[in-house]
Each structure stands twice: as structure tokens, then as C-alpha cells.
Amino acid sequence: MTYTELKKFLNPYKPVFYLESAIPHSFRSITKRVLLVFLIVSFALSLGYVPTLTQEASIVFFISLFFFTLVFASDAFYYSYYFAQNTSRNLFELAEIVFHTDDTDATKGFVESRIGNTILTRCGVAPSVLSDFLKQRKLFVHTNQLHIENSDDLCNGYVSALLQADQEFRNLLLAHELTDDLVVRTSSWVLDTISYAKRYERWWSEERLQSISPIGRDWAYGVAYDLVRWSRPLRFDPGLAVELHTEEEIDLETLLSRSKDANVLLVGEEGSGKMEILEGLSRKIYHHNVSPTLSDKKILVLDTVSMVAFLQEKGKFEQTIISILQGAHDAGNLILVFPDFPAFVASAEAMQTDLVGIISPYISSPNFNLIAVCDLPGFHQYIERNDALKSRFETIMVRDGNEEQVIKILEQEILSIEQSEGVFIVYPALLEAVQASKKYIVELSLFESAKDLLYDAVAFIKSQNRFVIEPTDILHVIKTKTGIPTGDIDAVEKNKLQNLETHLHERIIGQDEAIVAISNALRRARSGIGNPSRPVGSFLFLGPTGVGKTETTKALAEIFFGEKVKILRIDMSEYNTPDALNRLIGAYDSETPGTLASMVRESPYGVLLLDEFEKTDRKVLDLFLQILDEGFFTDVLGRKVSLRNLIIVATSNAGSETIFEIVNRGESLENKKADIVDTIVTQGIMKPELLNRFDGIIVFHPLTDSQLKEVAKVMLGKLTWRLKEKGMKLVVNDSLLNYLVLKGSDPKFGARPIARAIQDTVEKKIADKIIAGTLKAGSEVEFGPIDLQ
Amino acid sequence: MNILLFLPYYVRWHYTRALDDMFQNCKHFLVFVFSFFSIGALLQTLFAPWKRLGQTYSGGFDIEDFFGSVIINTLMRVLGFCIRFLVIVLGLISTLIVGILEACIISIWIFMPLLLPILIVLSVIKLLAL
Numbered sequence: 011m012t013y014t015e016l017k018k019f020l021n022p023y024k025p026v027f028y029l030e031s032a033i034p035h036s037f038r039s040i041t042k043r044v045l046l047v048f049l050i051v052s053f054a055l056s057l058g059y060v061p062t063l064t065q066e067a068s069i070v071f072f073i074s075l076f077f078f079t080l081v082f083a084s085d086a087f088y089y090s091y092y093f094a095q096n097t098s099r100n101l102f103e104l105a106e107i108v109f110h111t112d113d114t115d116a117t118k119g120f121v122e123s124r125i126g127n128t129i130l131t132r133c134g135v136a137p138s139v140l141s142d143f144l145k146q147r148k149l150f151v152h153t154n155q156l157h158i159e160n161s162d163d164l165c166n167g168y169v170s171a172l173l174q175a176d177q178e179f180r181n182l183l184l185a186h187e188l189t190d191d192l193v194v195r196t197s198s199w200v201l202d203t204i205s206y207a208k209r210y211e212r213w214w215s216e217e218r219l220q221s222i223s224p225i226g227r228d229w230a231y232g233v234a235y236d237l238v239r240w241s242r243p244l245r246f247d248p249g250l251a252v253e254l255h256t257e258e259e260i261d262l263e264t265l266l267s268r269s270k271d272a273n274v275l276l277v278g279e280e281g282s283g284k285m286e287i288l289e290g291l292s293r294k295i296y297h298h299n300v301s302p303t304l305s306d307k308k309i310l311v312l313d314t315v316s317m318v319a320f321l322q323e324k325g326k327f328e329q330t331i332i333s334i335l336q337g338a339h340d341a342g343n344l345i346l347v348f349p350d351f352p353a354f355v356a357s358a359e360a361m362q363t364d365l366v367g368i369i370s371p372y373i374s375s376p377n378f379n380l381i382a383v384c385d386l387p388g389f390h391q392y393i394e395r396n397d398a399l400k401s402r403f404e405t406i407m408v409r410d411g412n413e414e415q416v417i418k419i420l421e422q423e424i425l426s427i428e429q430s431e432g433v434f435i436v437y438p439a440l441l442e443a444v445q446a447s448k449k450y451i452v453e454l455s456l457f458e459s460a461k462d463l464l465y466d467a468v469a470f471i472k473s474q475n476r477f478v479i480e481p482t483d484i485l486h487v488i489k490t491k492t493g494i495p496t497g498d499i500d501a502v503e504k505n506k507l508q509n510l511e512t513h514l515h516e517r518i519i520g521q522d523e524a525i526v527a528i529s530n531a532l533r534r535a536r537s538g539i540g541n542p543s544r545p546v547g548s549f550l551f552l553g554p555t556g557v558g559k560t561e562t563t564k565a566l567a568e569i570f571f572g573e574k575v576k577i578l579r580i581d582m583s584e585y586n587t588p589d590a591l592n593r594l595i596g597a598y599d600s601e602t603p604g605t606l607a608s609m610v611r612e613s614p615y616g617v618l619l620l621d622e623f624e625k626t627d628r629k630v631l632d633l634f635l636q637i638l639d640e641g642f643f644t645d646v647l648g649r650k651v652s653l654r655n656l657i658i659v660a661t662s663n664a665g666s667e668t669i670f671e672i673v674n675r676g677e678s679l680e681n682k683k684a685d686i687v688d689t690i691v692t693q694g695i696m697k698p699e700l701l702n703r704f705d706g707i708i709v710f711h712p713l714t715d716s717q718l719k720e721v722a723k724v725m726l727g728k729l730t731w732r733l734k735e736k737g738m739k740l741v742v743n744d745s746l747l748n749y750l751v752l753k754g755s756d757p758k759f760g761a762r763p764i765a766r767a768i769q770d771t772v773e774k775k776i777a778d779k780i781i782a783g784t785l786k787a788g789s790e791v792e793f794g795p796i797d798l799q
Numbered sequence: 800m801n802i803l804l805f806l807p808y809y810v811r812w813h814y815t816r817a818l819d820d821m822f823q824n825c826k827h828f829l830v831f832v833f834s835f836f837s838i839g840a841l842l843q844t845l846f847a848p849w850k851r852l853g854q855t856y857s858g859g860f861d862i863e864d865f866f867g868s869v870i871i872n873t874l875m876r877v878l879g880f881c882i883r884f885l886v887i888v889l890g891l892i893s894t895l896i897v898g899i900l901e902a903c904i905i906s907i908w909i910f911m912p913l914l915l916p917i918l919i920v921l922s923v924i925k926l927l928a929l
Contacts, residue, residue: 024808025804025808028801028802028805028808029801031801032801032802032805033802065925065928065929066929068925069922069925069926069929072918072921072922073918076915076918076919076922079911080915083809083813083911086817087809087812087817090812090816090820214827214828215827216827219827219828219830220831220834222831224834224836225835225836225837225886226836226837226840226841226883227837227840229841229844229847229850229879229883231850231851340851341851342851
């Protein structure tokens with residue numbers, strides 16, 4: 011569609027544009043209220059209560075009535091056009107932009123229009139930036155350069171067309187990290203918000219009138235008086251249109267509509283939106299959008315916590331439950347909700363109450379609906395194993411919402427957050443909150459964690475005396491909460507990342523392949539292009555003992571993650587018994603948390619080192635199949651544990667014999683890596699599917715004499731540093747290094763014997779000298795082979 | 800200037816689309832008032848006991864219990880009938896009043912262009928009479 015065609019299409023809206031240009035809607039709204047006050051006061055005064063003012067009051071009344079009628083008629087005209095049936099969405103707003111635009115400058119028209127300005131502010135572009143841009147730009151886009159795509163949302167089509175036509179404007183937005191899609195998305199949200207606000211103003215609409223609860227509908231039902239004490243009606247916002255759990259809501263409605271046995275267990279992770287499903291059902295009932303069976307139902311939420319706390323005697327407790335259930339049964343129009351059913355069951359068990367026996371007579375009767383809400387750990391612990399109880403309910407498993415659904419809900423909540431907190435949240439910050447939650451916080455539901463992030467960002471910017479929440483604020487909150495470096499890369503970090511190999515080589519001798527692979531993984535993760543649904547990196551280090559596998563991992567953790575980040579180290583040879591899996595992810599019977607689960611929850615960011623990986627139990631290896639693939643596992647209580655922000659390094663001596671054989675034959679390990687992996691698979695040490703899931707299988711070379719000499723030099727360097735702190739000096743010479751390599755050279759154990767040799771010879775001699783008093787602060791010591799024998 | 804351009808559009812709208820909208824809105828209000836008093840539902844349950852209150856007769860031969868139940872249950876039905884009947888009458892009267900008001904509003908709307916000069920004239924007369 012060309013711009014001329016669009017303008018012609020929008021021509022019916024021109025009269026409203028004339029009206030809005032003369033007297034804007036916002037001005038009319040205020041004037042109408044003021045005039046109404048004048049009308050009431052002047053009318054009251056004209057009745058003669060103040061005789062001296064009666065005449066004047068009459069004049070004011072007639073003049074106010076005149077103007078009020080004018081404003082009222084103008085508003086009626088405005089709303090009549092606004093709510094006219096249209097083939098495309100947001101035509102009214104588009105007309106506002108188009109009629110505001112001078113044909114010679116489409117961009118200026120958009121930027122300076124009320125709608126365009128609101129969209130760009132929501133994108134996070136400051137008004138000063140826009141006015142500077144309008145003054146300094148070189149190109150002016152004529153409206154005939156715009157080609158608008160024909161769709162059901164012409165307004166967004168117009169925004170896209172403008173971005174396509176004006177490259178300079180587009181570059182400005184890209185400089186603010188605003189892609190075309192993001193701008194259009196923001197535009198769509200802004201327009202929907204305006205439209206929702208307008209619908210809300212229209213209190214006389216059929217939809218709004220129908221939503222007012224009629225009187226007398228429930229007079230044919232009873233009143234459960236006992237329930238009044240221990241329950242409250244479910245609170246909900248009738249205006250929201252949440253589409254997070256549509257399927258679950260339909261299932262719930264279907265099950266509750268059954269003539270009998272209409273009781274539901276609503277099971278889901280903490281924060282997955284279980285209560286929101288009930289709110290959705292309430293909204294449907296409120297808008298008369300449910301099956302006739304549920305049309306007059308009321309949802310009552312029991313205050314089980316207070317009830318249990320108050321009624322500590324078994325007799326009273328049982329009597330109250332029976333009374334509540336009987337009351338709900340007699341009332342005939344109630345849906346009873348137990349908000350934390352597992353906790354209630356646990357309390358009943360503690361009081362030795364036969365809950366199943368008490369509930370059973372009511373639960374299968376007609377006109378009785380019970381909804382038991384359970385979180386996953388509670389469900390597994392108290393309900394799942396109680397067959398008698400579970401069989402009385404139909405179970406609905408609540409799934410976590412996906413990214414798009416969560417964004418849609420937050421779009422609706424953002425305005426209320428802004429109103430209650432007095433802040434302004436730019437749209438990209440909302441998207442960042444959802445994306446960052448998905449990437450960094452797996453333990454909670456996506457919706458809950460994204461919402462928490464927004465509230466944390468509110469607290470953060472308030473502490474900074476600002477009121478606009480930007481994406482960087484969200485990333486800052488993530489960094490504070492998890493310790494994970496997010497956001498822009500500063501100069502120090504940039505230097506560290508660019509020279510990672512050099513820094514690692516300061517501590518690791520040789521092993522170039524391992525160092526390059528691991529450095530690349532880190533750079534990939536930090537740049538944000540890695541797969542967010544997998545660990546940062548996963549490597550299997552193969553090689554004989556003492557060649558630097560563990561040392562490489564330690565060096566990596568210290569250099570990149572800093573001294574503060576500890577390595578999560580698990581000796582997998584300790585987990586080779588049948589109960590190994592339980593010890594790692596938690597035991598159901600003993601209710602103990604697992605080692606791996608606890609460790610990762612405490613430090614979700616850093617390096618996980620799995621020593622002697624091949625020695626662990628089969629079931630544990632199977633667990634790592636999932637971890638390496640999806641970046642998380644579920645502990646025994648059903649809670650997700652994320653390893654997506656960890657580098658996983660598994661070390662193994664498997665295939666060492668083959669490595670030695672290849673080296674002894676003088677062949678390259680690089681070329682024979684496949685043979686080593688084949689050996690591991692053939693010997694049944696690890697399954698091929700597990701090996702394939704690692705980002706890299708790195709084969710560590712046995713150390714040559716020259717490399718051992720370098721290792722000895724590094725180790726002596728550490729000793730030299732310790733002596734320096736005491737004011738003594740150790741001179742390291744070549745003959746000492748050669749001696750240590752000769753004494754500590756054992757191909758099977760790599761560099762370990764060198765450390766022992768240093769300890770048994772050099773350190774021993776120095777200790778003797780210090781005790782004898784021949785080596786003091788300020789003195790120097792040097793050893794040759796003869797001194798150490 | 801824009802307000803002058805707006806006026807001809809307004810006059811045409813006032814006697815065409817505005818009247819359509821007005822009739823639609825009046826219909827919505829009438830339906831709302833009628834359904835707000837739940838007249839249909841109340842007629843269906845006209846003789847039902849008030850909020851299901853009553854006494855259950857436990858059976859057996861107990862004259863006192865039997866007549867007690869009969870009296871209480873009858874009283875609850877009478878109470879239910881009285882309140883429902885009152886609300887039905889109130890609902891019908893309200894619907895009638897709203898209907899009359901709507902007819903008045905539509906008439907005022909039709910004559911509104913005449914009403915505005917009348918208001919000005921009235922103001923001027925009052926002002927001169929001061």
C-alpha cells in the first residue's frame with residue numbers, strides 16, 4: 011500500500027483529527043470534570059440556599075451546562091469514531107500519526123506525533139536524543155517513499171515502512187540496540203495498552219455492563235457460615251487477559267463441571283502460576299464465560315495456615331474440617347481451595363488425623379468441588395505416595411509458561427508495577443528480564459523469576475535516585491544476584507578474555523589443544539552467542555595422571571572467574587556404589603539433599619570439576635547425559651537445578667595405556683584421538699552418546715623431559731615466592747632443574763613425582779638450613795646436584 | 800480553524816451514526832438493568848427457601864420435631880418468596896424508569912442543537928436581570 015492509498019483509507023478519521031487538533035481528548039476529560047463540579051455547585055446554590063447568590067448561580071449553571079453539553083457531544087463523537095468497527099487494528103492511532111505528518115518529512119511527523127513519541131520513549135530513546143537527531147540529520151524521507159505492508163495491523167506496518175525508508179533513523183535506533191523487530195514489538199505493545207485504556211474508559215459498553223455482578227443470583231444457594239471464619243474469596247483482576255495456562259484452565263473447567271467426583275489436584279513448580287489458573291477461572295465466571303454448571307460458583311480459599319495454628323487439638327481440628335466440608339456441601343455453589351495442600355496433609359498427619367476418611371464422604375457427592383494446590387516437592391513427598399488420597403482427585407500438572415507467554419503477561423503487569431512503584435520501565439528492559447531469567451535462573455518459573463528481576467531492578471534504580479529501568483539495570487541485578495558477569499565487557503575483562511591462552515600458559519606447561527578449546531568456550535559464553543540452554547562449556551580431559559588436567563581446570567577458574575569463585579570439585583570415584591545417584595541428587599526416604607544439588611545451588615557460576623569421571627556409577631553417567639544436553643537436572647523433590655552457568659570439566663585416566671602406546675610409537679595424539687575414544691567405548695567405560703555430548707574431548711599428552719623441566723621451574727618459582735616473603739632468596743639454576751627432572755621423572759605419574767622430589771630434596775635442605783640458623787632473612791641459597799644427594 | 804472544519808462532519812454524525820450508537824447503548828442499559836435484578840432466575844426459584852436455610856426432619860415419630868421442621872421450612876420459603884417478589888417488582892420498576900429516561904435522553908439529543916442557543920439566551924436573560 012502506498013502512502014497516498016493509506017491516507018485515502020484513513021480519510022474517515024479526518025474529522026476526529028480536526029477535533030483533536032482543536033481540543034485534545036486529555037483537555038476535554040479535565041474540562042468535563044471541572045464543569046461537572048460547577049454544574050452541581052451552581053445548581054445547589056440556584057435552589058436558594060444562599061439567597062444573595064441565587065441569580066449568579068443560575069447564570070453559572072446555564073453557562074456550565076452549555077459548555078458541558080458541548081464537551082459531552084465532542085467526546086461522544088470521539089468515542090463513536092474510536093470504537094467504530096474496523097478491518098485493521100489501531101487505525102485511529104495511525105490516523106493520528108498520518109494526519110500529523112508533513113509529506114516532505116515522514117520521520118519528523120512520526121517522532122513528533124503523540125503515538126510515535128510514546129513508542130520511542132518506551133523503546134528507551136531519550137527525547138533529547140530524538141530532538142538532536144531531527145536537527146542534525148542529513149536525509150529527509152518523503153512520505154511517497156513509504157511502502158506499507160497490507161496486514162491486520164497497519165500501524166505496525168507503517169512503523170516498519172518508516173524504518174525501511176529512513177536508514178539514518180534506523181541507524182540511530184540500532185545504536186540504541188533497537189532492531190526493527192524490537193521497535194515494532196514495542197509499538198504493538200504501546201498501541202495495545204492505549205487501546206486497553208480506552209476500552210476501560212468506556213464504562214457504558216455492553217462488555218463492561220455485563221461484567222457487573224447481578225443481585226439475587228445466589229439466594230437460592232446456602233451460606234456456609236463456618237467457612238466465613240477460615241476462608242476468603244479468591245482475589246483477581248477482572249480486567250486482565252492472561253493467556254499463560256489456557257490448556258490447564260480448560261482442563262480445570264471440564265473437570266469441575268462433572269456432576270460428581272469433581273475435585274482437582276493442581277500440581278506445579280513454585281511460581282508456575284497455579285493460583286493464576288484459579289484467577290483465570292474466576293475471571294471466566296465473572297464474565298459469564300463458563301459452562302452453566304459453574305456459572306454461579308464462588309471460589310473460596312481456605313486459610314489453612316491459621317486454621318492449623320489455631321486448632322492444635324486433634325478433636326477440634328477434625329470437627330472444624332468436617333464443619334467446613336459440610337458447609338461447602340450444603341451451600342451448593344462453592345469451589346473450595348486448599349492453597350498448600352501438602353502442608354495441610356502434613357499437619358493432619360502430625361495430628362494423626364485420618365484426612366482421607368474425613369474427606370471421602372463429601373468428595374464424591376454432587377455440587378461439591380475441591381481444588382488442592384500442590385507444589386512439586388510437597389506433591390512428591392505427601393500426596394504421590396498416598397494412593398488413597400491421590401485417587402480421590404484428578405491431577406492437572408501445571409507447565410511453566412514459555413518465553414512469549416511470559417512476555418505477554420508481563421506486558422499487562424508492567425503498568426501496574428509502574429503505578430505502584432513510581433518508575434518507568436522501558437520495553438527492552440522487560441524483554442531482557444525474561445531472556446535473562448531464562449538464561450540465568452532456572453530454579454523458579456520463568457514468569458516468577460522475570461517478575462522478581464523487575465522488582466529487584468526497581469529497588470536498584472531507586473537506590474540510584476533514578477526512575478527509568480533500562481536493560482542494563484536488569485543485567486546489573488543478575489550480576490548481583492548470581493555473580494555471573496553480564497552486560498558490557500569492560501577493559502579489564504576484555505584484556506583477560508583476549509589473552510586467556512597466555513594467562514593459562516603461565517601456569518600450564520604444554521597442552522595447547524586443551525587451553526585453546528577451553529578459552530574459546532569462555533569467549534563464546536561471555537559474548538552471549540553460546541547456546542543458553544546448555545552449560546557454558548563441557549569438556550572431557552583424557553590423559554595419564556599428573557599431566558595437568560586438574561591444574562588446567564584450577565588455573566582456568568582462578569584466571570577467568572577470579573579467586574572468589576571456588577571450584578566445585580567432586581571426586582567421582584567416591585560415587586561408584588548403587589546409592590551414588592541418591593547421594594548426588596538427594597535421597598527420597600531420608601529427605602537429604604544431594605551433594606551435587608546443594609553445591610550447584612550454592613555456587614551456580616564457575617567450574618564444576620568431576621575427577622575420575624569414568625569411575626562413577628552407570629546411573630550417574632546417565633544423569634550427566636541430561637545435564638550436558640539440557641543444562642539442568644531435577645533433584646529428588648522435583649526442583650530444577652541449573653548448571654547452565656558452569657563450565658563442566660570431567661577428567662579421566664581412561665585410555666591412558668593407549669595414549670602411552672601411541673606416544674611410544676612416536677605417533678601424533680591429535681591424529682589418533684579417535685582410536686583413544688574407540689578404546690574407551692569398546693572397553694565399555696563410557697557410552698558413545700555420553701562422549702558425544704561433551705563440547706570437546708581433550709587428550710592430554712604425557713609430559714616430555716623439557717616440559718617436566720618447565721614444570722619444575724614453575725613449582726620452584728612458587729617456593730621462591732614463599733621464601734621471598736621470609737626475606738630469603740632461592741637461586742634456581744639449570745643443574746638443579748635437570749637433577750629434579752632426573753629424580754622425579756616417571757612417565758606413568760607425570761609431574762607429580764617432580765613435586766615430591768622438590769619436597770624431599772630442596773624443601774628438606776632449606777628447612778634444615780633454617781633450623782640450623784645458616785639460612786636467615788637477607789641470605790641467599792643455591793643448590794647443585796651434589797648438595798641435594 | 801480546525802474546529803470550523805470539524806463542524807459539518809459533526810452535524811451529519813449527530814443525526815446519523817450518533818443516533819445508531821445511542822439506540823445501541825440504550826438497548827444495552829435496558830438489558831443490563833433487567834439482568835442486574837436477576838428477574839428470570841428469581842422467578843424460577845420464587846418459592847425456594849431463603850439461602851437454603853431450614854431444618855432437616857430426622858425421621859421417626861416425633862410430633863414436636865415434625866411440626867418444628869414444617870414451620871421453619873415454611874417460614875424460610877415465605878421469607879424467600881417475599882424478598883424475591885420485592886426484588887422482581889423493584890427490577891421491573893427500574894427497567895421502566897430507565898426506559899423512560901432513555902426516551903427523554905434521545906429526545907434531548909435530537910433537539911440538542913436547539914438547546915444550546917436556548918441555554919445561551921437563558922444565560923443572557925439572567926445576566927441582564929441582575
